[in-house]
Amino acid sequence: MAKTRKDRLYRLGFIRKASTLVPYAVGAWVIGVFSRITWLNKFLFRGHYQRLRKLCIHLGMDAELRHAFSQYISCNFFASWRLYALSQYSDEVFSKWLTISGLEHMQSVLDSGRGVVLCNSHYGSGKAVLLALIRRGYDVHSFDRKNVFESMNVKGAEKLHSIHLGTSEEKSFFLKEVFQGRRALKNGGILHVAGDGYRGHSGDNETFLGRERRFPTSFAELAVSSGAKVVPVFGYLEPNGRMHMEFLPPLDIDDDLSNEDKVSTMVHKYKILLEAHWRKAPGEVHKNDLQIYFTLPVCGEGEDIAGKVVVGSKAQVS
């Protein structure tokens, strides 16, 4: 039964129909124009604008708020249509709209016989990385709440092996799913996870842009327990609708560390990467993550905030 508005849109075939009627180039152009109507979007997405504005001020990027907001609208409100529309194209057209760099970082790990924990984030056009990989013939296992490509009739969909986590309301015991993920890694495969999720109760506390945030350790623990390497990936969305997937070098850790320290080190390194991306392009941050960020406790006096040590009164952003 459809639970969210997006689910209902899928059930009605709205997104599928919209993608067949509207070519991606046209739709991307329209979205680009719409996203730049700042006064209208400030009215329609008031709460989102306020949160993004607070983040930009905190990052010292208030001068770039207008551009960031345009980027935010494009990233956050038409993602399903983009994926579906792009998925229908030939490889030649697809590759004009979605480019990849750094794939050799992942391929070299796979060639060595080790598994890859592909650590994605709720940022930019990150979801499109699955589309890009299955089109290139990669088999990918992915922890997902649901298989977003299931209703899309995506080319190469059989190469995506979703490990369904359901929603927080549906279940909280994932032993079988984690076992399946680890098995994929031990077999030298690719396991796609989000390194910045909020589910579960355990994790490492880190200072993230001035707030205390818990980062799940699961991606790192799965890598350590299976001998796999963690390869971070980030997706970027340009104003013209083009997407770029950047695969980064595997997180480098000292083999002499204890397993516990290996996990903590990887989580910390990932946190640094995520912070850098939030700072570089706050408009690419996903709306739910931005909302959650402002509910996190602010770090206290003397703690590192946005790369600077705070002396004196506690820095308040909220």
Place this chain on the structure above:
Amino acid sequence: MSDVVTEVIEWVKENCMKDKANMELTADTSFLAHNILDSLAFLKLVSHLEERYEISIDEDDMSPDNFESATTVAALVDQLKS
């Protein structure tokens, strides 16, 4: 209390209760209700039991019912040993 139950309790105390030192862990304490183990900890427990008792735990046996408490885990282990 069976050896397997004791083994499970000791393993959980040693590996999962650093921040719950004051909590009493009995054979029937619910791991899930008290958030004592997360999914990865359960996976490590599975690996430990497989090695310790030379058994293989199939993913179909990885249900919340079988991993509810030390008692249910021990029952699963005994079933696989026999």
